[in-house]
Amino acid sequence: MEITRRRLLSALSAAGLLTVIPTRPASAAATAAGSARLLANTVAVFAGTAESNARPETAAKLAAIDKAARANLQSMDAAGVGELFAGLALGTNEANLNTAFRRLYEIALATRTLGAALSDLYENTAVQRRVIDGLVWLHERYYGDQSKGYYGNWFHWEIGISQHVSKTLALLSDQVQAYRPDLVRTYVASMDAYLRNGIDGDVNLDSRFHTGANLADITTNRILQGALLADDARIRKALTDQLTVFATIDPYHLDHGVTDGYYADGSFIQHSSVAYTGSYGKGLLIRVVQTLKILDGTGFAHGEELVPTVYGWVKNGFAPLIFEGWMMEIVKGRAVSRTDTGYTDVAAVVEAVTDLSSLASGADATALKSYVKHIRSTSRTALDPAGFVSPVSIVRYADITDDATVPPGDLNPASRSVAFNAMDKTVHRRPGYAFALARSSERISKYEYMSGENLMPWFQGDGAYYLYLSGQDQTQAYGVDYFTTVSAPGLAGVTAPVEQRRTIPELYGKPYYDNPGHPLNFTSSSASQNTYVYFPRGTNRHSGGAVLGAYGAAGWVQSDDVPYRDKGAGLLPDDFVVYRNATATKSWFLLDDEIVVLAADVGDSAGRAVTTTVDARTAAPGDQVTVTGSLRDGRPWRGTGTGDLQWLRYANDTQGTAVGYVFLDTPQARVALDTVTRSRRVVRTSNPDTAVTRGVFGITVDQASGAEPAALAYALVPNADEARLRSYADGPLKVLANTARLQAVAHTGLGLTAANTFTSGRHEAAGMRIDGPASVLVQRERGALTTVAVSDPTMDRDTVTVLLRGRPLREVASDDGVRVSPVPGGTRLEFDTRQAYGRSFMATLRG
Structure with missing residues (x-):
């Protein structure tokens, strides 16, 4: 069920889409009944049910809910003058205010979660009223006066705080009505007032802030608020707005200028130009599935009509990007610098898929359940359902994994090549490996940096690629430690000038460029900040490729970014720092046993030295790593150094993995195997100052300053042995x-x-x-x-x-x-x- 955004928006008042939202507003009685059901569903989603919480599989989740609530209550007990929670300073830090509301939600959740470990908190009226008093206290001192609020990050004021407040009020709706019946309207009025990127306290589909995952979050909050008020019009309007995220983006007929969302080829974009399936796309999937669950049986919408669309997202958008339970780096934006792993990302997707399978029917439901079992059986790290949001989801997951009639089954065919051309990414899968390529263009950002996250991102969209090998724990190969220990210009696949670059905080002393007096109005959340600092696009048009069955080709012309171009045109302030890129024209040909890489015009028009990285791989310090190969003159090669290589093999005997490199027509390559120790804080300011050590293997082709442009041709051969690599002297490439x-x-x-x-x-x-x-x-x-x-x-x-x-x-x-x-x-x-x-x-x- 694929709907273009244009068709969806034009059909909202037509019969087709009115199968999702009923044609006529409900009567007062029906609205009241539907609102009560919606609130009950919400409690069931987040607190579980008597049936789910009686199951042993939910014990760890219930214990975690209990532990968080008790810690928060102890913090309230220890609070000093002017504090709600001990040590949590309020008044100037919006993240702390958001944390205060989240802690109140966690306490409220425990009082509605039935379980043996929660006997003294469950339905504890005194504790519930303490939460309500906390809401009153925060509103009176730090939230209710909008003239003093809205400092820092807009997200907390328009989405984060509203999410915690709306869920807390939904969990405690009966006690709020009995104890402080005015509180819901008081808070809803304030939440509307803080929706400053909207129109008169409501969603604005023309706003760049109200798109994709952000729009789903905002509208879900407003659905809950409508249920609390028994306001049919508010619920229907929020649902109508949220329906727009289900539409496939038609790039030639954009509605409201919005490019955020899912595309026909499975791509997902957020922030106008960032490939983001693994972060914001994941968030959108989770939110809409939760919304479908809380709407069940309310009469406000027929969510089953939308389930096939979400199934399509999973099959064509997520499944290609998940390899043995790991979310690929190419679609995570700034989240690549976070300490959460790709396995954690996929666990959240699994919860959504588990719940989606209960909403789907027939073959789709079976395929989704099989996919859940496939991820569980192939992941290198055990998936812990205790991390799921909902106890009900934990039970559903257990029922699926225990069901012998459901065989594990991938939603990908065994061999698959996917051109995510709408977001300038390519994925190529075979039994034994997966290859992921990040491109960029005038349509798609080279990288995403924001809020001190992903501090050294400069080349992540410049042909960087990731070769995932079957059977390996990917936390030892990629994730935050890859970006921590592999140098930014030394990412696999990257051609970069030899120069020192500085991070945004190093350049400007804060996590953004601040110049509100300039005509471009550089502030922390301005459009100019997005264009020139947070996620700049390339300046090339050529980025894409074709797919023939399970084979693929991709081509790309490396370019400078928009900031460099516009600084040269005199559009940017004098103190704004830009960097010039190297030049290259590249192709990747995606076959069965090989990925062939060609690069031409590799050099630098400014005469700088240039390096091209054939591959960069990391290993745990204790892993047994060997490097063997052959020079073109037939002499054997072992270890590191520079030489005219015919082939090379990197093997991690501890992990049982290997990659071969066949040099079809390449200048001398430099092979390095170093031990690197760095703090994870070098890639994200808020990461723990934890030193990580990795063995870093790299193959680079170096060009001296002033050298003529070069050409390179080589093949990556996953899982190759030496005999196989020697055979390439006779073909078939x-x-x-x-x-x-x-x-x-x-x-x-x-x-x-x-x-x-x-x-x-x-x-x-x-x-x-x-x-x-x-x-x-x-x-x-x-x-x-x-x-x-x-x-x-x-x-x-x-x-x-x-x-x-x-x-x-x-x-x-x-x-x-x-x-x-x-x-x-x-x-x-x-x-x-x-x-x-x-x-x-x-x-x-x-x-």
Whole structure:
């Protein structure tokens, strides 16, 4: 069930979408009954039910709820004058105020959570009224006066605090009504007043702050508030606003200028241009599933109509990005610098998928349950359901994992290549490994930095890639410790100038650039801060690729970022620091056993020295690591140094993993194996000052300052042994072209030819003529079948034309928008790529 945002918004008053929201407002009695059910559902979601809490699987969760509440109550007991909680200073720090409201929520939650360990807190009226008194106290002193509030981060005032308050009032609604019946309206009025990026205290779909995951959070808060007030209109308006996040973004017909959300190819974007499935996308998934649960049986909406859409997010948006229970780094934005691991990210997704399976039906429900079991069976770290939000979800998870009739099943086929072109990312999966590539462009940010998080992000969208190996604990390979111990310009896949760069706090003495007097109005949450500091985009148009079955190709032109361009144009303040990038044109060809990487025009127009990192891998200090290989003259290679390599093999014998590197046409490479110790605080100011040590392996190609641009061609061979690597001297890989105009390879064993073209004009490669920039894969199979896939990586071409030379071929099948015609000397294929947003088009031919 895929709906474009344009169709959804235009259909909100039409019959189709009114199957989600009933046509007529409910009567007063129906609204009251529906509101009561909604509040009861909310209590069940967060506090569990008598049935769920009686199950042994929820014991750890109930104990955690109890522990948090008791610690918070002790802190209240120890509070001094002017404090609600001991040591939590209020009045100037909005994060502390948010924490105070969260602690009250945690106490309220314990009083509504039935369980043996909570006997003296459950339904404890005195404790509940203490929470209510705390809400009154905070409102009177630090929240109710809007002229004194709204300092610091907008998120706390518009979303975070409202979320804690709304849930607390929902949990204690009966006691609030009996004890302080005016409190709900008092708080709702204040929460509306703090919605300053809205319109008259309500959502503003034209606001860049009210999109995607943020919009889902705001509207869920407002649904709860509407239930507390038994206000049918408020609930219906919040639901109508939230429905917009279910719509597939149509980039050619944006509503309200919003680019945040899910795209047809499975991409998810937040903050206008950041690839964010693994953080904000995860948050959106969690929130909408929770909303569907609290709406169940209320009469306000028929959430089952939306379940197939959310299932599509999981299958095509999340599943490709989860490898053996780990969320890939390429879609986490600034969250890559946090100490939470990719396994923790996936555990939150598993809870949402578990609950979604209870809302789905038929084959979809079965597939979701199978996927839950698949993640559990393949994850290298045991998933702890005690970390789930809901005790009910814990029970559902236990029922799924204990159900022998549900086999584990991945939502990915065993071999899958995915071009997330809408967010400039590529994922390639095979049994035994997964490869993830981060690109950027004038559409998509090079990286995300914000609030002292991800302090050294500069090259994360510049062709950085991650090769995940099966069976390995990924916390030992990637995660925060990878970015802590591997240098920023030394990330795998990156071409970077040799220079020192400084972090934002080092440059400006605070976590943002502050210059409100400049015409661009640089403040902590201004649009200019986003454009030039937090998540700058590239300046290149060429970033994308094609998929043919389970094979793929991606092409990308490295560029400077928008700040460097605009500083040169005199648009930025004199003290604003920018950095110039190196140059490169790159292709990645994604096969079965190999990922072939070509790079041309590798250098620096400013004459600086440049390094290109073939790979960077980390290992625990005690791991047994070996490096072996062969020089082109046949001499064996072992260990580190610089040489003219033919192949190299890195093996972590402790982890049982290995990666091979075949140097098809590459200058001398430098191999290093260092022990690096750094504090996790180097990548995030709020991380604990914990020193981590890793063995860091790196292969780089170094170019001296003033050197001519270079070309590189190599292949990554996951899980390769030495015999396999030696065999590449006889094929099957062949580099057909490697220039800034054309990059192409052939794999004789697969009958596959793949090419990326980067310039206008005609390009000749292996019996093909390609007009203009394009990504093309051609596979010739036995039985005279030829399959062609094409995409437009610039996303601005109307037509891409490919001529296959040789005898004419006839069309067997093709996608809409593909025209096949015989011409003298071959077969002409025209692909209508207008407004396809990088989508691949396929044609199957016979001759």
